[in-house]
Amino acid sequence: MRTVGVEEELLLVDPDSGEPKALAAPVLAHAAQDDPGQDVFEKELFGQMLEFATHPQSDMADLGGEIVRCRKEAARHAGEIGCAVVALATSPLPVSPSLTVNERYRWLAERYGIPTWDQLVCGCHVHVSVESDEEGIAVLDRIRPWLPVLRAISANSPFWQGEDTDYASYRSRVWNRWPSAGPTEPFGTAERYHRRVTGMVATGVILDEAMAYFDARLSARYPTVEIRVADVCLCAGTAELIATLCRALVETAAREWRTDRPAADPGVSMLRLADWQAARFGLERDLLDPVTLRPRPAPRVLRALLEYVGDALTDSGDAVRAERGVEELLRTGNGAREQRALLARTGSLRDVVTECVHRTQG
Template sequence: MRTVGVEEELLLVDPDSGEPKSLSAAVLARATQDDPGQDVFQKELFGQMLEFATHPQADMADLGAEIVRCRKEASRLAGEIGCAVAALATHPMPVTPSLTVHERYQWMAGQYGMTTQDQLVCGCHAHVSVESDEEGVAVLDRIRPWLPVLLALSANSPFWQGRDTDYVSYRGRVVRRWPQAGPNELFGSAERYHRLVRDMVASGVVLDRGMLYFDARLSASYPTVEIRVADVCLRADTTVLIATLARALVETAAREWRSGRPPLDHSVSLLRLAAWQAARSGLDEDLLDPVSLRPRPAAEVLYALLEHTGEALTDSGDAAGVEEGVATLLRRGNGAHEQRLLMERTGSLRDVVTACVRHTQD
């Protein structure tokens, strides 16, 4: 059974006003004080962000329980220094990001200018184990057209600097301001993948291989495929759904590779359109069908994803849970939908943030 680990980025906010708080250093100091050897919580690009990483898990119930524990622990640590955590992919209110003091982040600020300053966005990264770089690259080639569907499911960033963006995942647009972000052409082999990585680093535009923000990549640190396309999800059960589907996509792609089935040869230009459509309307309107890249109702595309990964989901015992999770999301809506409902009901972005703090803790 392939293992899955999850990294989630959370926002630090004032529990009453909802305003962002640049207190990640204090939260991390408190975490280290409690456990000097802790490696769960990490700093991020800005002081208003806190990241945690789960351990690799083979059982999705265990992964879900660990995500909930990490969120609750992050909430406890933040509460002890007078702030709270919110699983929001962008902060709805006006915010001036505060760059974390670190040589790497200072390099990024100097290299990318305003693009760096605009990146106060929170994602969810799923690491799925692979047996080799060759298998991993074969997986990357075959999961490309399905990644926008994961973005649509996770979409949780409709507001930006105090305004409704008319997108469900504005984070999905912001991260593509990096010159090295987005979908890739087919690699064909691990050798070609690593050659591209070496050439990109040698260009001097990026600092190292960890700064290649592809929608999915080989991890620089672990024997995994790292799927980076999703927003951080408002609710932990959505994160588990994304992780479960990520594993099923990886397993399905690996089986196709072993059987000699070639990947779909979609152009990067069309894959960018599919990602744009997912970020624009998510589950509310059409998505681009991953096979035909033509418009199709979002619900039909979701069930096409379940059919595509059905054998892998059945073999891992996850089919029923994923079907229930998809049905719940179609009924309840993703995080962006919930945020907009909160805004309609309260008329206050502050109230949106404080309600999302409660959802994160729950």
């Protein structure tokens, strides 16, 4: 059974005003003092962000439970410092990001200028184990058309600097300002993948291998593929659903590779259009069908995804859980819909943030 781990980035906010607070350093210090051996929480690019990583899990219920536990622990540590954590992929309220001081982040700011300061955005990265780099590349080449669907499911960033952006996932539009971000062409072999990344680093445009910010890539630290398209999800259950679908996609792609089924290649230009459509509308309008790349209602595309990975979900025991998760998501909506509904009800972005603080912990 393939193992899965999840990394989530959370915003640190004032519990009353909802405004982001650059308190990552004291929150991390409190976590380290509370548990000197902890390896869960890490700093991020800005002081208003806190990252955690789960341990690898083979049971999706266990993974979902660990996501909830990590969120609650993050909230506890933040509360001791006088702030709160919230699973929002962008801040609804205006914010002036505070850069974390280290050599790497200073390099980013100096190299890329203003776009660096826009990167106060929170994502969810899913690591799924693979047997080898060759299997990993076979997987990356085959899951490409389905990644925009994961973007639409997770979309949780409709607001930016106090305004509605008209996007469901504005975080993705901000993230794609990095020169190495976005969809990739098929690589074919692990050797070609590594040669491409090495060549990118040699240009000097990116600092190192970790800055190959592809939508999905081989992890430089673990024997995994790392799927990086998702916004951090407001509901922990949605994060669990994303992780479940990621594992099923990886397993399905690996099986296709082992039976010599070739990878479809719709082209990066078409994948960029599909990704834009998913970011713009989330689940509220048509998505581009991953097979035909023509508009199709979002519920039908999500059910097509379940059908495509159905054998893998059944074999892992996740089929019923995934089907229920998708139907619940279609009924209640993703984080972008929930945030807009909260604003419509309260008329206040501050109230949106403070209500989402409570929903973050489930």
